Amino acid sequence: MNVFYIIVGMMIVTYIPRCLPVFMIEWVVIPRWLNRWLKSIPYAVLGALIFPGILTVDKNLPLIGVIGGVAAIIISYLNLSIIYVVFGSIMVTIVVRSLLYLS
Numbered sequence: 001m002n003v004f005y006i007i008v009g010m011m012i013v014t015y016i017p018r019c020l021p022v023f024m025i026e027w028v029v030i031p032r033w034l035n036r037w038l039k040s041i042p043y044a045v046l047g048a049l050i051f052p053g054i055l056t057v058d059k060n061l062p063l064i065g066v067i068g069g070v071a072a073i074i075i076s077y078l079n080l081s082i083i084y085v086v087f088g089s090i091m092v093t094i095v096v097r098s099l100l101y102l103s
Helices: 004-026 030-054 061-076 083-101
Strands: none
Touching: 004 030, 061 083
8 A cells, every 4th residue: 555655746846847838938028039049959859869870870981861961951951741851761771781791
């Protein structure tokens, strides 16, 4: 029974900080510059998470991952859906890796 109370307590402690901003955001007026800045955070975090993975695709040839990253940038510049960007960069990485290891 003690474990049950611990789990319920942990649930309440994590629920409150996640739930309060949802209800309090109606009362807060966010300036436009702050709103623009907050909207750019997911892209910055995504780039910070992806970039180390690009460099570690192949320990011997990190250029393979860089080529795949450049392909992703080019495909996304064409305003295609994110699924095309992901699969296109994966396919470019696979092709470049197979071509470099065949020779």
